[in-house]
Amino acid sequence: MVSAYISESEAIDRAKGGDIECFELLFRMHKKRVYSLCLRMVGNIELAEDLTQEAFLLLFRKIESFRGDSAFSTWLHRLTVNVVLMHVRKKKLPETSLDETLEANDDGAPQKEIASLDRALTGSIDRVVIERAIEDLPPGYRLFFVLHDVEGYEHNEIAEMMGCSIGNSKSQLHKARMKLRLALNVTRAENMRHKAPRLSIRPQPMPQMARSASAPGAD
Numbered sequence: 001m002v003s004a005y006i007s008e009s010e011a012i013d014r015a016k017g018g019d020i021e022c023f024e025l026l027f028r029m030h031k032k033r034v035y036s037l038c039l040r041m042v043g044n045i046e047l048a049e050d051l052t053q054e055a056f057l058l059l060f061r062k063i064e065s066f067r068g069d070s071a072f073s074t075w076l077h078r079l080t081v082n083v084v085l086m087h088v089r090k091k092k093l094p095e096t097s098l099d100e101t102l103e104a105n106d107d108g109a110p111q112k113e114i115a116s117l118d119r120a121l122t123g124s125i126d127r128v129v130i131e132r133a134i135e136d137l138p139p140g141y142r143l144f145f146v147l148h149d150v151e152g153y154e155h156n157e158i159a160e161m162m163g164c165s166i167g168n169s170k171s172q173l174h175k176a177r178m179k180l181r182l183a184l185n186v187t188r189a190e191n192m193r194h195k196a197p198r199l200s201i202r203p204q205p206m207p208q209m210a211r212s213a214s215a216p217g218a219d
Contacts, residue, residue, distance in 0.1 A: 041084045043135040055080040133183040141176035
């Protein structure tokens with residue numbers, strides 16, 4: 001039985017040689033991270049579980065090709081992204097207006113800079129609320145948002161992965177951010193409504209004054 005204290009690098013070397021127990025150790029080390037990535041990208045628990053299994057099956061076949069040029073977690077991360085994207089291409093998940101031009105401002109001028117960090121989405125918002133809002137995005141929007149704003153891929157990398165232009169990648173990201181911002185604003189408004197104190201508008205009875213001993217009729 002493999003010791004739980006074996007290093008990751010030793011487990012990788014032994015897994016390359018066909019040691020199943022070492023591969024299982026790598027699975028235990030990285031399964032939560034791989035599953036979280038799959039879930040963010042597809043927004044479906046059962047599908048994320050299936051894709052996690054697929055990612056590790058592919059890892060089992062490809063682990064000999066790992067050369068250590070980058071961290072193993074980084075290499076596995078990219079392998080997982082590729083597994084998810086292969087699934088997306090097969091299923092042809094709906095993407096809204098992929099070839100549509102950039103959204104316009106209220107004055108009719110096009111948005112010029114939509115690839116920069118959206119400060120409205122990086123405030124002190126509950127992490128769970130954000131995760132749920134991301135899961136509720138349409139599949140196409142969610143993929144572009146996760147790849148760029150969560151996983152940190154550049155638009156040229158995303159365009160290559162998704163088989164689209166850089167402009168289309170920026171457009172999808174912009175629309176995803178707008179939908180996410182709207183969802184978060186609605187959530188904030190609902191929270192404020194629930195937290196607001198309920199004020200009674202009924203008139204309160206005036207307190208009765210104690211009779212003074214010298215007041216008429218006090219006798």
